[in-house]
Amino acid sequence: MSVRIAPSLLSADFARLGDEVSAVIEAGADLIHFDVMDNHYVPNLTVGPLVCQAIKPYATVPIDVHLMVKPVDALIPMFAQAGASIISFHPEASEHIDRTVQLIRSHGVKAGLVLNPATPLSVLDHVLDQLDLVLIMSVNPGFGGQRFIESALPKIEAVRRRIEASGRDIWLEVDGGVNADNAARVAAAGADTLVAGSAVFTGGRYADSIRTLRERALAGRAQTFAHESSHA
Numbered sequence: 001m002s003v004r005i006a007p008s009l010l011s012a013d014f015a016r017l018g019d020e021v022s023a024v025i026e027a028g029a030d031l032i033h034f035d036v037m038d039n040h041y042v043p044n045l046t047v048g049p050l051v052c053q054a055i056k057p058y059a060t061v062p063i064d065v066h067l068m069v070k071p072v073d074a075l076i077p078m079f080a081q082a083g084a085s086i087i088s089f090h091p092e093a094s095e096h097i098d099r100t101v102q103l104i105r106s107h108g109v110k111a112g113l114v115l116n117p118a119t120p121l122s123v124l125d126h127v128l129d130q131l132d133l134v135l136i137m138s139v140n141p142g143f144g145g146q147r148f149i150e151s152a153l154p155k156i157e158a159v160r161r162r163i164e165a166s167g168r169d170i171w172l173e174v175d176g177g178v179n180a181d182n183a184a185r186v187a188a189a190g191a192d193t194l195v196a197g198s199a200v201f202t203g204g205r206y207a208d209s210i211r212t213l214r215e216r217a218l219a220g221r222a223q224t225f226a227h228e229s230s231h232a
Contacts, residue, residue, distance in 0.1 A: 011197030027206035041070035042142035056083035080107035088112030139176030148177030160190025184220030
């Protein structure tokens with residue numbers, strides 16, 4: 001039983017991004033979460049493949065690229081070449097979800113599908129067996145620092161049940177408003193990978209923030225495991 005912490009660079013100091021990547025990895029980050037927004041699919045504009053390529057030498061852990069762009073397919077080869085280890089996309093941004101998944105995997109990169117708060121779980125019906133990661137958005141995508149949407153919790157539980165039924169090793173990631181106050185509940189619902197932006201970067205005490213998130217998430221997972229064991 002483990003929990004991965006993925007600091008989101010959206011909350012980092014962009015004037016010293018390489019140093020920020022090194023600092024959070026030294027502080028215990030398991031992944032670097034790289035948010036890509038296009039001011040089209042979402043109402044914000046962030047970074048592209050050149051920035052991913054620039055931070056790659058600093059990233060001794062996988063770079064977890066979350067594409068909030070539409071259309072999505074043209075950018076996938078660029079990010080694969082720029083050093084992405086995982087590329088996730090939104091089903092609403094692809095005309096052919098299966099084709100986009102195959103495109104990601106053809107570049108030797110792990111593939112993830114992202115579910116917005118109102119995206120139905122049925123989009124997983126015919127592609128779950130090809131995914132390496134499912135990302136549940138617990139805010140509406142587009143901006144950092146938003147408040148966690150509580151209805152994400154039963155959604156996380158439902159996706160965890162689907163993953164368990166598949167018998168495959170698929171990561172279940174949650175992104176949006178995750179912090180020390182709700183990490184235990186998010187992990188108890190079934191998440192094993194927590195994206196945290198302001199909860200890590202605000203205050204400058206990266207190691208303390210990551211340790212607290214991990215400890216609380218592990219406590220939530222342990223509580224769930226104990227509950228399931230008692231009902232087995």
